[in-house]
Amino acid sequence: MSAADKKKGVGADLIIPAAALVFTLYYFWSIWNSPWTAQVSAFFIGSILIVLIVAFTLKTAIALYRKEAHLGVGELLAPRSLLSVRIGLLMMTIGYVIVIRWAGFTLTTGVFLFGAMLILGRGRRKRLIAIVSIAMALSGYLLFIVAFETRFPRGPFEELMRSLF
Amino acid sequence: MEFSADLFISLFFHTLGYWWVIIPSIFLGLIVGAIPGFSAANTIIILLPLTLVMNVEVGLIFMVALYCSSRMGAGIPAILVNIPGTAGAAATPLDGYPMTKAGRAQQALAISFVSSTFGGLLTTVVALLTMPWLARLSFYMHSVEMIVVMLFGISLIATIAARDTLKGLIAGFFGLMIGAIGADHVYATPRGTFGLLELYDGIPLIPALVGLFAVSEAFLMIEGESILSQHGKDMIRRSGWAATMEGARIALSRWWHITWNSLIGLVIGVIPGAGASIASFVAYQQSRTYSKTPELYGTGHPEGLIAPESANNGVTSGTLIPLMILGIPGGATAAIMLVVMQYHGVILGPALFANYPELGYGVFMAMAVTYLIMIFTILPLARYMSRVTLLSTVYMSPLVIAFTLVGSFVPREYMFDMYLGLAFGVIGYVARKTGYHVAAILIGVILGPLLEQYFLRALRMSDGDLMVLFSSKIGNVLWVLLFVSVTFSLVVQHRRRTVVPSQSTVE
DSSP states (O other), rough: OHHHHEEOOTTGGGGGHHHHHHHHHHHHHHHHSOOOOHHHHHHHHHHHHHHHHHHHHHHHHHHHTTEEOOOOOOOHHSSSSGGGHHHHHHHHHHHHHHHHHOOOOOHOOOOHHHHHHHTTTTTHHHOOOOHHHHHHHHIIIIIIIIIIIOOOOOOOOHHHHHHHH | OOHHHHHHHHHHHHHHHTHHHHHHHHHHHHHHHHHOOOOHHHHHHHHHHHHHHHHHHHHOOOOOOOHHHHHHHHHHHHHSOOOOOSGGGGGTTHHHHHHHHHHHHHHHHHHHHHHHHHHHHHHHHHHHHHHHHHHHHHHOOOOHHHHHHHHHHHHHHHHHHHHEEEEEEEHHHHHHHHHHHHHOOTTTTOSSOOTTGTTTOOOOHHHHIIIIIIIHHHHHHHSSSSSSSSHHHOOOOOOHHHHHHHHHHHHEEEHHHHHHHHHHHHHHHTTTTHHHHHHHHHHHHHHHHHHHHHGTTSSSOOHHHHHHHHHHHHHHHHHHHHHHSOOOOOOOOHHHHHHHHHHOOOOEEEEEEEOOHHHHHHHHHHHHHHHHHHHHGGGGGGGHHGGGGGGGGGHHHHHHHOOOOOOHTTTOOOTTTHHHHHHHHHHHHHHHHHOOOOHHHHHHHHHHHHHHHHHHHHHHHTTOOGGGOOHHHHHHHHHHHHHHHHHHHHHHHHHHHHHHHSSOOOO
């Protein structure tokens, strides 16, 4: 293994501190003209957080300067072979959260489970996946909406059931 | 409040006669406790019409059984798939899930069930015997004392940070900043809300819990065909009743640990406004601090599982004490019980125990009987529940995403909370892939707003004088205990680092 291969990718490690820093600065901006009661704990916690982030950035910079690390984000996306599957699952999840409002819990859950399982199973066992998806979506409907009367998002399926029973 | 052995025995058998209410309630509680977003409180609300038409005694037994079992149910997904059912079980996966990954899910479940039931049973008995004195405790716990209790829980961040100090502290303080989102407690000035009305009440806990633990776990678990290694799978397939027995033995052999942590839960439960999440974090922190093997915490150490599970069940008995004696509910479920009792014309307070002892003491007896029945009905199921971990991630991951994200919708019924759950999922995924502990973020999100609330209240009452923090005797004792606890933990850690320079690091 070459020295370059031994270097640790630290780019991904900086994402959380960067997000924390941006959020903290935004938070400070949002309370700048507020009464002291709104500011006191946030300024205290935020200041410590900024000090910690600065220390972490310095530590990372030193590692980069010493060539012990590089700014790659490979760790975040590893294993690469699963990248397309992971992106597919993420897209399905985003779609699920957006569509459930209109299509309702049962229909959206059924379609999401089928699609996501198909992506993860790489297109294999379609029939079993279809049966599991339908069974789980209907079980969810019976447990949460019929039995617990939870106000999950309602769509065509729930309306149809309501008109039938 | 006279309490005789005859009354105790007759109440016990009388309550046992309601097994037909208790057993179904136990299973219902396990289900609602295990699904993030559902809880005993909102299930009782959903079933309120049913509870109101029941006889008051049956209604109370039903609610108590549901309450106790939902607390235990929350620990099941925390152990099996790293997803706490409620915030009260947020410390459970720290050691429960590593046990599962090592193929010891059945043992972990047995440890959890035994710790929960014995912790709950013990604190119920203690509550019965010491009710009048414990009820007074809430009078002595003011803002200053509560600040120190919160700091006990928050100091767990430092414990977690021990593995990678900077990353652990950044995660914890990031969580505290996120927890500070929302209107301030005095003037209701919006802070860090991005202009979103849904965030004015602060960050809702369930979407944070769902995102940080469940969604991120679902995206990570797809890296393997199963959450278990081949060795783990073989262990689960081979395990018979012996693993359950071994788990029960491990838990019972640490009876002192169960006692100590469940009493921590009982005391915290008595304080109105404090809850199971605080108790489990405080118990975990205390357990690790005074353990002979703190380096094993986080790697699947039974003591790390016993501590939060016995503490959060200790809270259950604690929350009912101020309710029954003072009419002040110690938590959301206790508040709903108050509504049901008032509907039936039950006047709470010392008079209840004098005039209707079967009802006053009966609530605690129902709790004790529920715990007794639970150990016989649930413990044998550990073997079958652990089989869930054999499910392929092809099926498990989408099921976790769908049912937990929808669960984040339940408490407030805002579509926004599902988006929030997803956003926390992204944060959780990045955090876990890069070595930032999601539990540290969650501790900040849960305890941060509470700490700020008590801090501001103390400052307001003292006209901004910071010395108010050291103005009470109980508070000062707690400060000393906190100082000793943190210092002791640091010293032990330093000594072990010196002795064993290459300490293992497991998230």
